[in-house]
Amino acid sequence: MRILKEDFLIRSGEFAELKEFSDIINEIQNAIKTVTWNSPDKFVINPKRKGNGVVPIKNNFIEDLKRYNWQGEVRMTLAKGMNPGPIDVIKDTSYGRFAVEWETGNISSSHRAMNKIAVGIIQKQIIGGILILPVKSFAKYLTDRIGNYEEFAPYFCMYEKLQIAEGVIGIIGIEHDKEDENVPLIKKGKDGNAKK
């Protein structure tokens, strides 16, 4: 899988200067790159519009990060008054926990996920967090209504206006490596979109 976009909306304080932080970013980048589909070393997608599920992709990413001592599906409270909820993957650092969320829902759920990361940093429950979501050219082959990087980009300026002295908020836009109409579709179901 390829990283097409990478933005740090907040990168403040001591932690962001440490090797520990750049190691974390490297681990996330490597784990994304090693997510494959229908190929030993590439992510090859069947380019059917809205044809592919997203949860299996996320699961592969989490498995990859576990090799670097990340923990998957940890339940934690990111703010006072908030019920504990699952974070996709976290890693403990000397400055606190670092969280990664892999978007599988619609664009509104990306807003909530990113707000949760911001509140977690403000309330010192985490030292940083990154949201991973597909770019538009990838999203069009995935589950209907999944949020994409371009759709969220107009909101980056809000997070950049947050007064945060210590912490990291990042966003990564991902894409498939290759298209091939002959490979199987990725299974749908439990996609994280609101079901009625």
Next chain:
Amino acid sequence: MRILKEDFLIRSGEFAELKEFSDIINEIQNAIKTVTWNSPDKFVINPKRKGNGVVPIKNNFIEDLKRYNWQGEVRMTLAKGMNPGPIDVIKDTSYGRFAVEWETGNISSSHRAMNKIAVGIIQKQIIGGILILPVKSFAKYLTDRIGNYEEFAPYFCMYEKLQIAEGVIGIIGIEHDKEDENVPLIKKGKDGNAKK
């Protein structure tokens, strides 16, 4: 209808000191109070769990505000790169437009609505905005999955951390006046929740 909660997460700059601003708040408060159901002067709800729709309530509120020269369902762009979308009600002031959104979707959509207000202020497309949503004790009688004030409250601290020199971000939590099992349910449909 009753106002149970009212919070200003941002209230900065000259506009927030003007009579024009306090007039706007009064108009919103009055329009909420004059939203009635099954009674000439009260909002009487059938206390059936998840039994009532929300769109007709919002429409009544918008009609009430129109008496004070507000415009309903105006399409506008709140940020560069964002497609124009409908705002529930707006009013033009000497400092720019003021927006009000009445939540009819799930909690994620409240996050997006509030982020949109914040971005609109940062990019100087609006001077302020208010999000109206039900408190928990009212939401339980409405459409399944509708967001409520208490669920959103843990995120207020994020908006309070925004560096905004001029503008207003507010949130209002509303409730029915009275319960009565004998009154008709409010019709559902077009509720703004994500449908699959």
